Amino acid sequence: xxxxxxxxxxxxxxxxxxxxxxxxxxxxxxxxxxxxxxxxxxxxxxxxxxxxxxxxxxxxxxxxxxxxxxxxxxxxxxxxxxxxxxxxxxxxxxxxxxxxxxxxxxxxxxxxx
Numbered sequence: 001x002x003x004x005x006x007x008x009x010x011x012x013x014x015x016x017x018x019x020x021x022x023x024x025x026x027x028x029x030x031x032x033x034x035x036x037x038x039x040x041x042x043x044x045x046x047x048x049x050x051x052x053x054x055x056x057x058x059x060x061x062x063x064x065x066x067x068x069x070x071x072x073x074x075x076x077x078x079x080x081x082x083x084x085x086x087x088x089x090x091x092x093x094x095x096x097x098x099x100x101x102x103x104x105x106x107x108x109x110x111x112x113x
Contacts, residue, residue: 001039001106004059005030005051008099017060017068035104044108051101054086059102 006014006022007030014021029035036049057075062068086095 002052002103003030003035005098005101005104006059007031008097008101009055010059010102013057013060017062017072021061030104032098032104035106039106039108042108043111045111046106046108048105048107050105051096051098051103052105053102054095055082055100056102 004010004025006025006027011022011027029038032050036046039046039049057072057079060072060075062072
């Protein structure tokens with residue numbers, strides 16, 4: 001199960017691009033411990049629960065043809081350069097964090113016992 005991470009820098013960007021979407025999300029579960037706790041009563045053995053992915057403008061949406069639409073289109077093009085920089089600077093380092101990662105990911109194995 002994965003959810004978008006709209007905390008950290010992502011919160012400020014979603015507020016800029018389309019702040020109406022903030023109310024449609026449950027920001028309280030966009031914390032690793034809170035998110036993991038959602039699966040406690042489902043008889044799952046946790047395998048992985050953490051922030052995942054690097055910063056990505058693909059998380060954001062705008063109303064088509066608004067002023068912010070053109071800014072976001074430019075940012076989409078900028079993303080390729082950012083990806084190159086992230087991959088070059090942080091090649092073998094884990095930079096997943098609550099401040100920059102685009103998602104939270106939970107992987108569990110069903111526990112039948």
